[in-house]
Amino acid sequence: MPPVISIQGLTKTYASGFAALKGVDLDIRRGEIFALLGPNGAGKTTLISIVCGIVTASSGTVSADGHDVVRDYRAARTKIGLVPQELTTDAFESVWATVSFSRGLFGKPRNDAFLEKLLRDLSLWDKRKSRILELSGGMKRRVMIAKALSHEPEILFLDEPTAGVDVELRRDMWNLVLGLRDRGVTIILTTHYIEEAEEMADRVGVISKGELIVVEEKSELMKKLGRKQLTLNLAEPLVAVPPELADWAVTLAADGNELRYAFDANAERTGVPSLLRRMTDLGIGFKDLHTSQSSLEDIFVGLVSQKKDAA
């Protein structure tokens, strides 16, 4: 199946001379949830803005559902919905008016039943007559989502959807996203929160300083780069790491009650059996032990520093 979004050789140099994107190639598969992960200023918003027609690319091409976003912008944009990073709304409009406006703007015929369902799904129905300036920040974000979905897009961009959002709204939002995915909508979201990508995405792309460092299935990424951590709950607390354990990069935690050892689960020798043997020899007892998968956060930090070392 051809990709729903195809980005080739995309660069963007702003008028200030700053190169925000340095040659990005990326294909988004139809129906997937794709997380674009990167620190502040990595170029996430720039990338999204080019696809949506808000920023002009310096070079490269983008197509959405087979339509070039510049040459065939009308067909491309009809398919795309965008929830931008910033909360920007027409403060004096009512919720209903602003959502109807968005639907019309994208050329769709009036459909009050659809908009009613949309507002109900987003718990905005009771507020439909309120002016937007009377809403809380979380509700404004829901309004932005309703606007983006009002024209029934097949591709939805969510630029940092959970910034400044409470637990409940976050959960609602994820349910909504999963529901959309079930209906075949492709979702591309950006985030700083690794747990979010980990929890939601099918695939993850990591972007840093205008370059896509890696694009992987989430599970592959975790497996490939997954480092594990062994935690030992000591019988007696230690004041310092004994010099005999210097061969293993172990650290103490929890006031000396825990000994931690990070290792590569895929390596030929993990170093775990020998560490345990050495500890038995030294008479350091432990009550319990467990290992944990490192989070995307660890992976990400690792990737960025690898990239730096290579440079």
Next chain:
Amino acid sequence: MGFNRRGVWAIYRFELARFGRTFLTSLITPAITTSLYFIVFGAAIGSRMTEIGGVPYGAFIVPGLMLLSMLTESISNASFGIYMPKWSGTIYELLSAPLSPFETVLAYVGAAATKSVLIAMVILATAHLFIDIDIVHPFWMVALLLLFAITFCLFGFVIGIWAKSFEQLQVIPLLIVTPLTFLGGVFYSIDMLPGIWRTVTLFNPVVYLISGFRWSFYGTGDVAIELSLAMTFGFLALCLAAVWLIFRTGYKLKA
């Protein structure tokens, strides 16, 4: 979808709704100002100057009064309409919508021009309460009214895109267009000016607009109607070129 008429309609309605929220003020204000002009000028000056070129003084000033309000209103409404989304950030939606530059301009300029024409009509109706007005070329009167409204709304649209602050939005209507209109023969015929001033005045483009508009009312103007039309179309062409350039280069709309 060859033409996004629903998108154009959505913007047009949105803009008119924005006017609607200030509907009374925006229509009562020109009615009151016009009445004031008639009371002040009609009573104070009109008693000394009864006729200009065969037209009673009260009637003489009506076309100019209409333009005085309409030109500034056109510029400020159209510039505000496009400046607001730029300022608040909601422009993202406009830029990401399947809307061609032509459709965008049509919607914004169309809405602003509608309001300008309404205001001009209110002034005409108010003036009619004070004096009799017989319009010699009603077709041309309406045609010129529309032409001026569209031209100056386009001009306002360009200013709205160019402006970086609310202050800049006000500068051109207040500091350039209003003085030029006052000096462009709203209250007098430029034939009444002493020689040198008459020549200087001919460099004021608004003279041609007022003269042409007055011609449509009373059949006579300070300059030939062809010249008035040529000047109007020239300015319209300039504004269209500026708008074309804006969308061509993304100037101040897209990074």
